[in-house]
Amino acid sequence: xxxxxxxxxxxxxxxxxxxxxxxxxxxxxxxxxxxxxxxxxxxxxxxxxxxxxxxxxxxxxxxxxxxxxxxxxxxxxxxxxxxxxxxxxxxxxxxxxxxxxxxxxxxxxxxxxxxxxxxxxxxxxxxxxxxxxxxxxxxxxxxxxxxxxxxxxxxxxxxxxxxxxxxxxxxxxxxxxxxxxxxxxxxxxxxxxxxxxxxxxxxxxxxxxxxxxxxxxxxxxxxxxxxxxxxxxxxxxxxxxxxxxxxxxxxxxxxxxxxxxxxxxxxxxxxxxxxxxxxxxxxxxxxxxxxxxxxxxxxxxxxxxxxxxxxxxxxxxxxxxxxxxxxxxxxxxxxxxxxxxxxxxxxxxxxxxxxxxxxxxxxxx
Amino acid sequence: xxxxxxxxxxxxxxxxxxxxxxxxxxxxxxxxxxxxxxxxxxxxxxxxxxxxxxxxxxxxxxxxxxxxxxxxxxxxx
Ligand code: SF4
Numbered sequence: 001x002x003x004x005x006x007x008x009x010x011x012x013x014x015x016x017x018x019x020x021x022x023x024x025x026x027x028x029x030x031x032x033x034x035x036x037x038x039x040x041x042x043x044x045x046x047x048x049x050x051x052x053x054x055x056x057x058x059x060x061x062x063x064x065x066x067x068x069x070x071x072x073x074x075x076x077x078x079x080x081x082x083x084x085x086x087x088x089x090x091x092x093x094x095x096x097x098x099x100x101x102x103x104x105x106x107x108x109x110x111x112x113x114x115x116x117x118x119x120x121x122x123x124x125x126x127x128x129x130x131x132x133x134x135x136x137x138x139x140x141x142x143x144x145x146x147x148x149x150x151x152x153x154x155x156x157x158x159x160x161x162x163x164x165x166x167x168x169x170x171x172x173x174x175x176x177x178x179x180x181x182x183x184x185x186x187x188x189x190x191x192x193x194x195x196x197x198x199x200x201x202x203x204x205x206x207x208x209x210x211x212x213x214x215x216x217x218x219x220x221x222x223x224x225x226x227x228x229x230x231x232x233x234x235x236x237x238x239x240x241x242x243x244x245x246x247x248x249x250x251x252x253x254x255x256x257x258x259x260x261x262x263x264x265x266x267x268x269x270x271x272x273x274x275x276x277x278x279x280x281x282x283x284x285x286x287x288x289x290x291x292x293x294x295x296x297x298x299x300x301x302x303x304x305x306x307x308x309x310x311x312x313x314x315x316x317x318x319x320x321x322x323x324x325x326x327x328x329x330x331x332x333x334x335x336x337x338x339x340x341x342x343x344x345x346x347x348x349x350x351x352x353x354x355x356x357x358x359x360x361x362x363x364x365x
Numbered sequence: 366x367x368x369x370x371x372x373x374x375x376x377x378x379x380x381x382x383x384x385x386x387x388x389x390x391x392x393x394x395x396x397x398x399x400x401x402x403x404x405x406x407x408x409x410x411x412x413x414x415x416x417x418x419x420x421x422x423x424x425x426x427x428x429x430x431x432x433x434x435x436x437x438x439x440x441x442x
Contacts, residue, residue: 085416
């Protein structure tokens, strides 16, 4: 389908609102600037806007800020909620952890530069927004997408794919680049004024920043790569390692949470180590102690380390030497550690910390 | 008008606010909901969520890593 052809029509009939009542749009709110601007453009046109935000488990939002100790501890906030508050709109946060697995594991359109299935993901989120729209009697959906901004999901030829596969069709409006796209239902019906929509195009952020200044938005979040950890190279590498060592492309929420935390090392194919990097991470890993063999130094301060996989005697010794390496006893002649198995039985190890130059870089995931 | 309790302990953000939202959807205006949580992010997220939805935060306590936030459900949606 050529992008200039009009989109197929979303056939869901919806009663006209009572006289004088505004049309209603549900806005995908990521917490970034673009979706904030898109919602604002609609509010300026007198549309009733409510936000929707999806929690997939991979989101950068929330807990990761809490897990690590930040020296310059910024007040932690949920950017999507913050955005909604700035806009004065409601925000509905929808948990989609289970449903989202299929998007990550079997993306029809494949992955981007890392394990980010952006095109399938956009289609999924707009579909969920469409379902929400139908259930709540809203009229259309808006997103902060900008033509040509993202290599995969925001191309001229992929934008109709999202509209089609989500079933939103011409009820999906992208206010920031609508002028470059075929007319949608809200424009055709005169609910919104097409001439006041925008024509942002390409990777430059300047037009967005100008518009933000015009609306008086400061202090907005500027996610670098994307809205989730799947765009992060190191994170994707760890997820790929998890799949290949388990021999199956599956995950549970705990798996993907643990990939966000600590230093991950795989010294042997049969096990990897998750090493807390600071007190916040150690506290977080504490919560998983009962489900993993774990180690910590007793003669010196040091991290809590979880062993993922099965480790024999030699492996445990190696893990102990590495654990010693990451603690305050790294230069000591020997370090004493406790290894605890999943039944809670403790054993003591006394080891020589492994010198840094003996750790092959490829052990780091 | 009734009082309800929601256990959101040991859940990481944004799960406590999602559970709060879903529970409140079942309650009536004027009802109160007491949310227990352990993730300090809840101290920020739950009041922020209440502000955008027009629910009242009646009290917040945070003692010994045990967080308790009591909300009053706002007027007829
Ligand atoms: S960056 Fe992540 S959340 Fe954003 S579209 Fe891509 S896969 Fe989806």
